[in-house]
Amino acid sequence: MFLVKPWRALAFGVYGYKNFTKSGFVEHSKKFRPEDMEVRIEGKNCIVTGANSGIGYATAEGLASRGATVYMVCRNKDRGEAALSKIQAATGNKNVFLEVCDISLTSDVKSFASNFSSKDKPVHILVNNAGLLENNRLVTSEGFEMNFAVNVLGTYTMTELMLPFLEKAAPDARVINVASGGMYTSPLTDDLQFSGDKFDGVEQYARNKRVQVSLTEKWADKYEDKGIGFYSMHPGWAETPGVATSLPRFSKTLSGNLRTIEEGADTIIWLALQPKEKLVAGGFYFDRAEAPKHLPFAATKGSRVSIDSIVDRLHSFSNISPS
Numbered sequence: 001m002f003l004v005k006p007w008r009a010l011a012f013g014v015y016g017y018k019n020f021t022k023s024g025f026v027e028h029s030k031k032f033r034p035e036d037m038e039v040r041i042e043g044k045n046c047i048v049t050g051a052n053s054g055i056g057y058a059t060a061e062g063l064a065s066r067g068a069t070v071y072m073v074c075r076n077k078d079r080g081e082a083a084l085s086k087i088q089a090a091t092g093n094k095n096v097f098l099e100v101c102d103i104s105l106t107s108d109v110k111s112f113a114s115n116f117s118s119k120d121k122p123v124h125i126l127v128n129n130a131g132l133l134e135n136n137r138l139v140t141s142e143g144f145e146m147n148f149a150v151n152v153l154g155t156y157t158m159t160e161l162m163l164p165f166l167e168k169a170a171p172d173a174r175v176i177n178v179a180s181g182g183m184y185t186s187p188l189t190d191d192l193q194f195s196g197d198k199f200d201g202v203e204q205y206a207r208n209k210r211v212q213v214s215l216t217e218k219w220a221d222k223y224e225d226k227g228i229g230f231y232s233m234h235p236g237w238a239e240t241p242g243v244a245t246s247l248p249r250f251s252k253t254l255s256g257n258l259r260t261i262e263e264g265a266d267t268i269i270w271l272a273l274q275p276k277e278k279l280v281a282g283g284f285y286f287d288r289a290e291a292p293k294h295l296p297f298a299a300t301k302g303s304r305v306s307i308d309s310i311v312d313r314l315h316s317f318s319n320i321s322p323s
């Protein structure tokens with residue numbers, strides 16, 4: 001059993017180097033169908049969290065360039081406004097809006113949802129992209145460990161509060177959760193806020209991303225008859241401000257073989273554009289195809305009981321009314 005962790009790390013490294021790098025993207029893109037992306041989505045309302053930078057920025061731009069109305073959810077007004085202007089200028093689409101919201105705070109997500117409800121608009125596409133890998137153990141003003149607060153609790157609260165607006169866009173509504181291949185190194189664990197002594201941000205991030213993938217499956221089962229599709233995905237290893245800050249050594253070692261932000265966003269946009277009949281509800285996607293949720297012999301398969309108990313705890317942490 002003590003060899004499981006090194007095995008997971010090795011399997012992840014080898015699999016990742018072959019597939020998640022830029023060369024992996026180039027190889028996989030030989031099978032891409034250009035027509036899949038030649039879809040206009042005028043009249044569709046999209047919410048992209050963490051849209052001022054990296055993969056979220058490229059996603060917001062990609063959706064705006066196809067005519068969608070895009071709500072960019074960003075925590076910093078200045079950074080959000082700068083990104084908004086750039087996207088409007090690049091796409092000529094004026095239906096791109098900034099919503100300032102710190103996803104790490106459930107109170108902020110609730111305010112965002114409450115303001116959004118006054119627009120009385122359906123939401124066709126929600127992209128839960130905002131994420132971070134914080135190497136230090138920081139705690140939010142609401143008392144939650146920071147990685148967990150953004151990656152898991154923020155994703156949960158945002159999605160649950162957007163359900164009424166997603167239902168309005170049924171049967172075409174969909175939620176795309178930007179997870180990570182990092183989850184291959186972690187099983188589902190009940191220790192949501194990393195209570196151990198020696199905090200490890202990389203491990204906490206992997207745990208968070210595993211929860212996102214399981215949550216996506218859970219939501220897909222729960223809300224399928226409401227006409228909302230749920231998908232998780234891995235962008236591959238892309239050169240973003242987040243990677244440069246959180247994983248400087250990794251970023252330096254793979255310099256020249258990391259994906260561009262557009263390549264990182266490619267599968268998110270693909271998932272947003274495909275007819276739902278083509279997609280597997282609750283599926284984990286990578287490079288425009290369904291990907292395995294576990295690596296061989298990695299012993300990461302969690303039980304349904306665990307995700308159910310995690311959902312109960314998220315529900316209680318978020319303090320939102322029963323759905």
Ligand SMILES: NC(=O)c1ccc[n+]([C@@H]2O[C@H](COP(=O)([O-])OP(=O)(O)OC[C@H]3O[C@@H](n4cnc5c(N)ncnc54)[C@H](OP(=O)(O)O)[C@@H]3O)[C@@H](O)[C@H]2O)c1
Pocket residue numbers: 049050051052053054055056073074075076079101102103104105128129130131132150178179180181182234235236237238239240241242243264
């Ligand atoms: N890049 C990769 O290789 C890679 C691989 C696997 C998965 N991912 C996932 O892809 C997603 C995007 O990451 P990225 O690499 O593009 O990183 P990034 O460049 O750091 O972008 C992250 C975005 O999330 C925002 N964000 C962070 N905390 C937030 C909060 N509390 N409230 C609102 N927004 C917040 C950031 O805003 P600020 O600019 O204000 O910080 C930024 O806009 C993440 O979920 C990440 O886990 C990335």
